[in-house]
Amino acid sequence: MRPFFVPSLALLLVAGFARADEGMWTFDNFPSAKVKERYGFGPDKAWLDHVQKSAVRLAGGCSASFVSSNGLVMTNHHCAHRCIEELSTGKRDFIADGFYARTPAEEQKCPTMEVNQLLEITNVTDRIQKATEGKSGADFAKAERKAMSEVEKSCAINSKVRCDVVTLYAGGQYDLYRYRRFQDVRLVFAPEFAMAFFGGDPDNFEFPRYDLDVSFLRVYDDGKPVKVEDWLRWSASGAKDSELVFVAGNPGKTNRLLTVAQLDFIRDVSQPWSELYYSEERGVVEEFATKGPEQHRVSQSELFGIENSLKAFKGREATLVSPGFMDAKRSAEAAFRAKLAADPKLKDTVGAFDAIAGAETAYRAFFVRMMLLEGTPSASRVVPAPFGFRGDLFANARILVRLAAEATRPNGERLREFTDSRIPAIEHRLASTAPSHPDLEIELLTFSLTKLREMLGPDDAVVQKVLGKKSPRQLATEVVRGTKLGDPKTRLALKAGGAAAVDASQDPMIVLARLVDPDARAIRSRFESVDATITSESAKLARGRFAFTGTGTYPDATFSLRLSFGAIRGWTEPNGDGGTRTVPAFTHFSGAYERATGVAPFALPRSWVSARPRLDLQTPFDQVSDNDIIGGNSGSPLLNQKAEVVGLIFDGNIASLGGDYFYESATNRAVSVHSSALLQALDRIYGAKRVLDEILPPGAPASSASGFH
């Protein structure tokens, strides 16, 4: 990550005031009037409804949109990377070569992809707050979880409906999001990885860029392409510099309302720890990939995930340690505290700051153990492998072990990620036909067991129990070679067999997951007690904040659908030598050819090298706008006033990473592929006529996309 500039933080951190094009707004509280005042156009209800239904979420952590009535979905290549890799084999490498289904029959099912279309938002604040009233700490958390599970269960009438209660404004508001769930998602088109991620990690989170980070999927229902009423049309020319644009997508998580004690914890404890873990794992996987072409092929998705997380962590940390940042946060918090203290009805709330600080201090003592044995719990996703036991095989073993146990409990008392409304996603995962890569699994598990031993110490009871007299590599090799969990049939049989089958299993990965589970659950329970304090105390602060600002501002991101507005805009920043440099809003095809070196990650694929004479090299390629987005927004459509596609979001620049903690309009930029680049590449480079015919704007010549710039 290159050094980046954070402008006059103190001025930017005035609490509770949304500046410039700031905000990841919910669709039921979009500030249309404000946008109209600023840009002369504000979306109406019909516009919002149409875009809400056209935008979809990839449950794995991305955004996307319908771009034809026939269920065609556009998202990023990197959002479908896992699917593309899972469909590849040693003989057919779709990551390297790209993928294009020339006929409907050639569209191939992604083993683990789920698409969610948001149908309805219902405010359920009263129901949840009634259940938690007067409660605090663990009682609060238990009551909240139970109430949320009940609301979700009564909504999710079958496996095609997904219902999530979303906590907004840190507990100031609870909304029920009802989705249509699609689990038959097929790959239609993907370019070569080399072009989707041209510039690789060095250019990731940077701009200028030259990436065609796109893939097209198709959503099926009952074996046929789903027919949708709401889908996005294509703009004939894209957006101009300074033009108003919108991003509809699912930003994952922001932390703009955290207290100083919470930020201290992130800056000093959780983030540095994660960075160090990922850095070392990155080194291991990088070097593993040099062992041979097959090792290279099977590790690229893992490596991309690690590098992407790592660079994001670094960018966020750079904001947290930038001179003045924490001082400014401290001042803003002091002002908020004073405001609360001055209000007779709210002054009791002030104690929440110390309660949260106390909880964070308590968490410091067992954070590392929590990460290694349990990882970060997530209500919205199937739990990932903990950092002490990396790899898909262990993750599946843990899911089976826990599912067997949790299924015997009442819905409201289960671990959040095993409640009834989450079961379809879990079953989908267990049924995945994606191939397993034992060599990589051994390497990842060896590495993580080594970290487990290093960080807890060889004398720790869990370490002793897990390793005994074995080395991490011995144990990892033994359980990966011995397990049958790479086979979906085995997983589904164990799932079907329930607790009896899982308890009786001698599969070594199941045995390992069973062995660790009591310790993992113990540390999770300790975490949940701390977390419950933070949640209930944050809710007090949130209600205090709500009393001053109401829904006049937007809630922190929660991986639910949001709309942000902004304009196509370059930026100006210091050049490090006392002067400034200006980064224009657009790049063009020509720049990719100038930047190419012939060697990854700056190697153009053959298709691009040979298509060069057929291209209009002045076609805009990538672009930046000042929409307020964050990770999870990948794959979001960039829209103009007519709700037409003018681009495809795939990244933010380095300054955007600080957006986790605050939005600043001077340099924070969203990065998208220009709509004209997408059309011209599909036409003149890939000859992807089936895709083009579906998305082309009405009246445009169907066989040629020339003139689209």
Added chain:
Amino acid sequence: MRPFFVPSLALLLVAGFARADEGMWTFDNFPSAKVKERYGFGPDKAWLDHVQKSAVRLAGGCSASFVSSNGLVMTNHHCAHRCIEELSTGKRDFIADGFYARTPAEEQKCPTMEVNQLLEITNVTDRIQKATEGKSGADFAKAERKAMSEVEKSCAINSKVRCDVVTLYAGGQYDLYRYRRFQDVRLVFAPEFAMAFFGGDPDNFEFPRYDLDVSFLRVYDDGKPVKVEDWLRWSASGAKDSELVFVAGNPGKTNRLLTVAQLDFIRDVSQPWSELYYSEERGVVEEFATKGPEQHRVSQSELFGIENSLKAFKGREATLVSPGFMDAKRSAEAAFRAKLAADPKLKDTVGAFDAIAGAETAYRAFFVRMMLLEGTPSASRVVPAPFGFRGDLFANARILVRLAAEATRPNGERLREFTDSRIPAIEHRLASTAPSHPDLEIELLTFSLTKLREMLGPDDAVVQKVLGKKSPRQLATEVVRGTKLGDPKTRLALKAGGAAAVDASQDPMIVLARLVDPDARAIRSRFESVDATITSESAKLARGRFAFTGTGTYPDATFSLRLSFGAIRGWTEPNGDGGTRTVPAFTHFSGAYERATGVAPFALPRSWVSARPRLDLQTPFDQVSDNDIIGGNSGSPLLNQKAEVVGLIFDGNIASLGGDYFYESATNRAVSVHSSALLQALDRIYGAKRVLDEILPPGAPASSASGFH
């Protein structure tokens, strides 16, 4: 690194007051009266002179001592690791198997080791301060460097004399250290790595421990073992719990007098950056080592160095981010500032705090570039490879390129590490017969060039100049395969040929070093301007501090000889569950057998497995004492009142790492091998009779070391 406890920091940070057994004292200012008051014994001048001359420094960064009149030197295995590895081949692996010279002729010369024996300390403060009087910033630094070089040159009358001006009390005092320099150092004995570093990285910086981290070397002069008058005798029984003990050695660097702005820089910028770099490099080297037995063998020394640095960084960072630490430092600084402001003669000094803060802020802007292109300059050691160009081959190329240029300049105007008094060490390095490992070199250079491109960005002018259209791996492979610098003859010929030969060389590594040198020098010069400000402003603060405390306290460590006192002592710490646990001062042979798993790093070597019946398992193995030490003290003798060897320092516990910033007596512990364990292992396990006969206490039975516990 496991979590560790930092007790009541606020109480411990009262400035300028040496508590309990604190202090790394210079030999000419040892607080004997204070020690006597506390322990009933204080060393006299004769004691101090004898120990000073018996203790030696390994110029590569360790401590050691003469333990026979015949030039036998005791140090750690890890201090001789590089030598042991360099003497090994694919057929004879002394790292794995250990080494023992059964006859004098079998003693093998270490290719790059230099031993320094401190003969004399002369205060030269007046000469240096006169030269710098009234100067500040770059003028100050230039004048200081020139004066120091002159003093050193007039002292170093031939290559057997080494003279270093040491800056003490951050510029409050300058002393000339005159050493006898030995460059013919031969390996006599080393145990197996598995026993020297039993527990490996997981147990590094931890206690209880079971390590025999020892090696014996012999210093030669004119082809014969050197005869020394001062050498350390052996204690018959070692030290008892609570007994007074001393450590004579060369602590590398502490930062106890830094300002808050300097600590902020370390906490937020330099240390996290280094941790991340080393973490990823560690992953690369770990995985490289799995490629085959030869790759494993040639990479272990590199890996040990990385892991050791990394764990030390993590321990120090844990102190810096521990709750309350920076607040306590801030309070102490405010008190010092107030004291200065209240003194009419010193109040002008107060501005130095802001000047230093300004310099640190300026450094933030180019720190990463500095690390990548230049690394950390060190006056006392030959410059290591910068982080953008790792590996010995590049380091040697840079040395040749710079030496050729610097040699044409007047001594006082050269880069510090190329002044006349440093030339013998450089020549020694260039003449090294250690084998080169091209596969490892390619991996390290590929990695570092990848970081160079990632961190400066592919568009950076230096990156473009270095890589052109090549990938990091292409360039690294090309220059490593193409260079002849692995051969000492080539290096010495280039050295002898001077600037003409180096400028004309087409060796690709020389070409690369030449290509980067102007940029590296430019960033170094920018660094030196910032550093000059910090140096001259720190000197003002130092004089202020000196005015209050004089030499009543000890200076920060400077990799020069120091004496610390303390007692054999275990410690008590929180156990993480609300209670406490007590760690006793000694471990015993029996514990090693209990801890062994049979797999590295917990595998006992065969010699230990088979010797078990012959050992007295209750023999003390390792021990802890509360002497104030830090990295660089590795290999120091632990001495009793009679100046007899009772142990061999090889580590500190986790809490000792915080000793970089302050000493706290409750948990900071030095870790040493017990003298009885050394004797019994030499006798009953290794049958190292030649060594034993030399070091055995007079009157002890020469053929058996029984009874030494």
